[in-house]
Amino acid sequence: MCLFEGKNIIAVTARNLCPRPLWEQIPRIRNAGITRVILREKDLSPDAYLALAEKVLSACETCGVELTIHAFPEVAEKLHVERLHMPLPLLTQDLSSRFSLLGTSVHSLEQLKKAESFGVNYVTFGHVFKTDCKKDLPPRGLSLLSDICRNTDLPVYAIGGISKENLSEVMDAGAFGACIMSSAMEL
Numbered sequence: 001m002c003l004f005e006g007k008n009i010i011a012v013t014a015r016n017l018c019p020r021p022l023w024e025q026i027p028r029i030r031n032a033g034i035t036r037v038i039l040r041e042k043d044l045s046p047d048a049y050l051a052l053a054e055k056v057l058s059a060c061e062t063c064g065v066e067l068t069i070h071a072f073p074e075v076a077e078k079l080h081v082e083r084l085h086m087p088l089p090l091l092t093q094d095l096s097s098r099f100s101l102l103g104t105s106v107h108s109l110e111q112l113k114k115a116e117s118f119g120v121n122y123v124t125f126g127h128v129f130k131t132d133c134k135k136d137l138p139p140r141g142l143s144l145l146s147d148i149c150r151n152t153d154l155p156v157y158a159i160g161g162i163s164k165e166n167l168s169e170v171m172d173a174g175a176f177g178a179c180i181m182s183s184a185m186e187l
Helices: 022-030 046-063 073-079 109-117 141-150 167-172
Strands: 009-012 035-038 065-068 081-088 101-106 122-126 156-159 177-180
Touching: 009 073, 009 109, 022 046, 046 073, 065 073, 073 081, 109 122, 109 141, 122 141, 141 156, 141 167, 141 177, 167 177
Parallel strands: 009 035, 009 177, 035 065, 065 081, 081 101, 101 122, 122 156, 156 177
Antiparallel strands: none
């Protein structure tokens, strides 16, 4: 069932939400029409992340899904993955020349301008809606998403509480696409 076919959707991983090994989830993500995955697993050591990334990359290559490495540029280089998503505080000037696709997450207009100065190719913005991942933080909402989108030429992907039911709202606010986590891990 291609729930997201033709949409600019990125699946962001959270293996603790997945009822099967993460690499076995990749075909399900692809069958839903999603062709990009960010391997986010922030709690892993570099070695554990590399071991997981090798398995997920193999599944992605088999299924025709683009894998983006999160926060581990050395893992991306070792695996010859040219797509990297870095937390804004960890961005460095040299990363834009080392990767063909570089993204980061922003939560304000000030952070957006900082991200642009590092030569990123896209940003994620959120969290837009209430989400279990950020229970203690109020959502930033569609209005700020719209402000972010109006103030950059970069593609902006909304993140946080995004579902097929509210996807049209983030697109109407100017987002280029959206990132989904829980719903992608539960497919």
